[in-house]
Amino acid sequence: MIQRSLRTLIAGGLIWSLASATQAFEQTGKVDCIAPANPGGGWDFTCRSVGRVLGDLGLVDGNVQTINMPGASGGVGFSHVVQKRAGQENLIVAASTVTTTGLARGQFPGLDASMVNWIGTLGADYGVIAVAADSPYQSLSDVMKALKDDPRALTFTGGTATGGWDHLKLLMAADEAGVDDLARIAYLGYNGGGEAVTQTLGGHVDAFTGDISEVISFIESGDLRPLAILSEERLPGKLHQWPTAREQGIDTIAPNWRGFYMPSDVSEDAYGWWVDTIDTLYASDEWKSVMTQNGLMPFKMHGEAFTTFVNEQIAQITDISRQIGLSR
Template sequence: MKKLAAAGAATLFAALAFAGQAIAFEPKQTECVAPANAGGGWDFTCRQVGKTLYDLKLISSPMQVTNLAGGGGGVAYAEVTSKRNDDNNLIVAASSATSTRLAQGAFPGASKDQVRWVGSIGADYGVIAVAKDSDINTLPELFEKVKNDPKSVSFAGGSAVGGWDHLKVLIAAKESGIDDVRSVKYVAFEGGGEAVTQLLGGHVQAFSGDISETKGFVDSGDLKVLAVLADERLPGDEFKDFPTAVEQGINATGANWRGFYAPGEMSDEAYDFWVNTIKTTYESDEWKEVMKNNGLMPLAKFGDEFEAFVAKQIADTEELSREIGILQ
């Protein structure tokens, strides 16, 4: 009986200890910063994850979403690292655009080690699209027009010059046979939503973005997707009709990871909470439905593994940027 009582006490102690760890940090007035204007991929990341967190009761009140545009994410990065670097209630939407800017030194004085990398919530494949009423219907047609008259086609994207939306265009242009990719015109805007608005207004002729920020404009009848930058067509009735660049003879692929970073001096308890919370969200049926409806593909990396993943992305982007002349 004594052994049984001792075992029961040990089990109770372990349970209490686990519970103590579980409630070591309780978030209050949570906030997600989207480093761009409403309508783009970072805004999508904050709003969709924030809603799912609340729906799953992982946070006790709705998450505030703050749009902090500027510098291709640089304004938000500087704000967090200089003014909010110990905020335990804050996470920031990030993506391949973030690692690209860090790789190219586009955030003055910034490095990946100034923040804590939390986790990913999926991969968002790149797309190249035109306005619905455009007379261009395929990706080879678009790049043939660029070859014949580079000044006649401007691409718009939600990242800065040299950013991920720009790099995707250059990769595809290079694969289409354009030798001097620096002749390809690209216009940067603060977020994919603004870039699409400029396209629809006739100020640019093509759009480079990601499937999640494009789908709503396709559904509304405003955009025509020329190519998805994936190895094969995306699954699901919503995406199966979108051709890939590969099937059109242009061997260009590009997946934009989506996830979060947190302030660099966030406590370990808070960091562990956010890593586990984002992981729980990612694994939920609710998030699987969001992924299915928005063309997100699986990418599950959290905590230390995610940090290593981002570090490799930065190193690979540095190499690519040098290859195409963006970095010396």
């Protein structure tokens, strides 16, 4: 009797194991990566660079196709995924602090962070305030002195809408520098850093506020000149020559994480597979090289820990926005 029961349990366990193995997610076919902005910005960089490394490492079965979907600082892409792509397990979406800013400020009407699955990060991209090479402004201190005298003295631009992360990091620096009437500082937002850089280089605005990965090629070519990088200390390698805001007496740090979310209603196996795959990519030498080349700093957060982090950051940004009068 005992032996028969044991055989039954063993058989049942084998059947359960086989069923689990059968249900395990196996990624096949093309992967879509939505970059919720125009080509040339940080989200576009995230999709294209990650897609290339996923393919080079053989981590995905098919090609990774980047789909640009600009609008509302990521809100159009977020809404599309929530409303039309639920359950699609071959879809990932580039995200960043810009995404959590939009969610924190209610810029994605009727949507919240719980409506998607947060996969993980790929590093942090620190903020930068930069000018065209021939700009008369030589330091962030010069800029802030001008804004203290007149908050409308300069016009800034970035790859997010008014009240988005690029705008907020500028206002955080201005607030720290003692600039009054932050709401009067002129800022023009675009759907992606590419357009904002074009406006800066064309002389249509005075300064750019964004992230290092968006402008590193323009810095290397000499077209853009950083006034300050918003990091704890100078970044390593080729970016080491550029000063931080902190060095100039303006204690503002603004890291922008890069990562992914995927639709709701996917299987736990599929979600776990993507978490593990992005973790594998993050640890690879190939991705470390991409990080070094593009000014990304180490920042690892995956799965449940990342979901918790996202919710905490949304709460923090909501609080910051209220302090500077930009919350809705």
